[in-house]
Amino acid sequence: MYRPRAWIITIGNELLIGRTVNTNAATIARELTLRGVLVKRIVVVGDSIDEIATAVREALGSADIVVTTGGLGPTDDDMTMEAVAAAIDEPLVLNPEALEMVKKFYGEKGLPLTRERIKMAYLPRGAEPLPNPVGAAPGAYIIYSGSHIIMLPGVPAEMEAMLQEALKKLKPFLPRLCVVEEGITIRGVPESTLAPLLRRAAKSCSDCYVKSHPKGHEVREPVVEVKVLASAPNCETAKSRVRNMLGKLEALLNATHSPGKRGL
Structure with a gap:
């Protein structure tokens, strides 16, 4: 029986300098393994568009599933969506559904939409936004050249809240194991x-x-x-x-x- 292969790409300079423990990789690897997926590699890269895009391209060359965490927030060093868009040669576009998610999050708190907040609604063209029930930044899901790419936040509480829903996207493609x-x-x-x-x-x-x-x-x-x-x-x-x-x-x-x- 064929078992899909996965790469996990965790993103953030805070991981590389040892400030933050990479619990996200362990959580995702465990959840994928229990669903019959073979996790072949866990990669940590810094906040660099080129490095993230290179890691994603390498993953797409050998993995059926690519999960990224980190780099979805409002600051200048949050660049995962842009990097994934570059890796799959698609433009970064304002996603109306993602924008509604961001607008609702800040609107409930009486805060206006700023350029930094709207930034979180830009996704690679063709990507489906994933709701974030805990935080502001939506995730995203896209199939590219037969590979499933899931983009999740780096904050563990947000990532964990979104992971189970994200994995439902993969269920039809996972082995019956x-x-x-x-x-x-x-x-x-x-x-x-x-x-x-x-x-x-x-x-x-x-x-x-x-x-x-x-x-x-x-x-x-x-x-x-x-x-x-x-x-x-x-x-x-x-x-x-x-x-x-x-x-x-x-x-x-x-x-x-x-x-x-x-x-x-």
Whole structure:
């Protein structure tokens, strides 16, 4: 079964200088993964039209879905819409529907439309505005040369409020897959000791992704969280694959380590 590929492009100098933690990328990657999408790359670029446009062009060359966050606001360094327009060779135009969204947001607060506020209603020609229930700047959605481009704000509260609605645009194009993730915590066994057991267990499921995450000291107080993610046409099969994998791992642990010396 073909699984669409995605790039996530997060935009902002504040990310590059370490002032802001990039939580948006993690949230979007998680939501896409649970819908059967293969996230192939997460890119961070600064507030530069050329850099944003270059990243979008590169993404369109290999991804079915491109999600950008950041750069939709009223200031001069908010330039994502202009950059995406340049990347897909479309003009930036005033979108009447987006303008109504901006007008309503500020009108309810008794504030006039200024040049900076109207700026947020300019979208690449052909793009559909996405309502922002939390903030002022609309997002946008457009299909270009078979790729779906979603443009979301960078403020996490706004991005999260819009993400689920934006993902509904993709639903008809997503695979009919159920993705399930479960895990166990293993105490008293170093990650290096678990590594060959994980390798053996993983061979039994080609549709599973197994990953260990050390939480304690490797030798003095080993604590390892093991996560298994599996996909299948239905959730019952996906859950069964995950639990079978975890069961195999526990059986291998019991065969090689005394249960009394570790905790699950």
